[in-house]
Amino acid sequence: LTPQQFAQRYEESRRTLWYIAAAILGDRTLAHDVVQEAAAIAMTKLSDFDSTTNFTAWMGQIVRFVALNEARGRQRRRTTLASPDLASGVLQGNPHPSSAAGSVGAPVIGDLEGFDDYVKAALISLDETARTCLVLRIVHGMAYSEISKALSIPEGTAMSHVHRSRLALRDRLSAHADALTDSKGGAP
């Protein structure tokens, strides 16, 4: 793979890579940095790329590796909400969910309130692969076949992750339905 070919393929898969990083980290700013870091790593390994394989899958692996390292690093650096009881207490509706969202080291997306805060908190409970599948499918609108290639997992597994994630979020959020209905976001 030449740098020119890398540049072209990178541009084609950039958004997908960004979504993978954002789903793992729950942080838009960091996602950009992680994708950039992954591109720098990939640039030093261009000859390792097998041109018969999927470029997004290759880059996606590097992005996931860098993102997971970053996520672990952040958890080490920051004081975390270590107690599962406290975490579940937040999800049961006692403290404001935005506190939990920031403290477990995942979503830190600004000042969104109400429903979005509960969704952020609920997302933390998902496995990172499941969260990535969900984001790629629902937000990025990727076909399951594309998700399968990008994450190097079987198509059925991607479908299963999305389905189970949706159900898990539904279960967690349904406990707060009254609060959600009264929240600033209002019903759609």
Place this chain on the structure above:
Amino acid sequence: VTQRPSQPQFELVAAYLDGTLDAAQRQAFEASLASDPALAAELSFQRRLDSSLTRLFEDGPLAAAVAAPAEPAVAGKIGPAPRWRFAWVAAAAVLLLGATFAVFFLSRPTDPNLMSPEKLYATMQVRQWVPEWKCKDDQEFIQTVQNKLGDSILVPADTPGLEVIGWAYGSAYKGYPITPNSMILITKKDNDHILLVVDRARDDRSMSVSKKSGLHLFRDVEGDLVLYEITPRPEPAVLDVARAHKPKNVCPTNP
């Protein structure tokens, strides 16, 4: 919405939103919404969930509000008990001292912000080669370099076959190739983007690129400046231009 939906209801709504129902199933589902408030509520709820996910992860311009990670609000409630805290601090101090001695005695100190040529190239690529500054003419080009580095070069804007895109500054990123003063000229020849790193020769450091990267690195010294060309091309293109147009009689800004 306060009741958890039945499993078939959930499956049906999820399949509807996921686009996996066939036309007949879709039609039947939509018809049943009018007579089944619970199903309609479930659909509304899941649509709201999808909208929320989209809002949370949409890839738009980064607002200042989302740039800084939130600090945990309950940090004071958790953490190790006080008697252990001292032990942790002591252990950390010992480790820190050990690491300091190891770094001091066993290795040359390196600047953690130094950026390899490959990383610099990748960074510019990720940023889609957008410059931070573009000089309006050659005179401004010369003066810009002079002001920042005390000596100057020129890569004329009208160089045949070479597009001078503009300047990026080393200090603007999470690292720099030589020093925070490094200036990075972004150029393009044919379809190849080429970077020219310019800094003071006295601050020069050893740089190289890995063969695996497919990039090439060329070095030159012009007056008080050191120039590195980072390029995917096997021959330098920008260094030759800079060498041929070395400006003379540049007035320093701060004589």
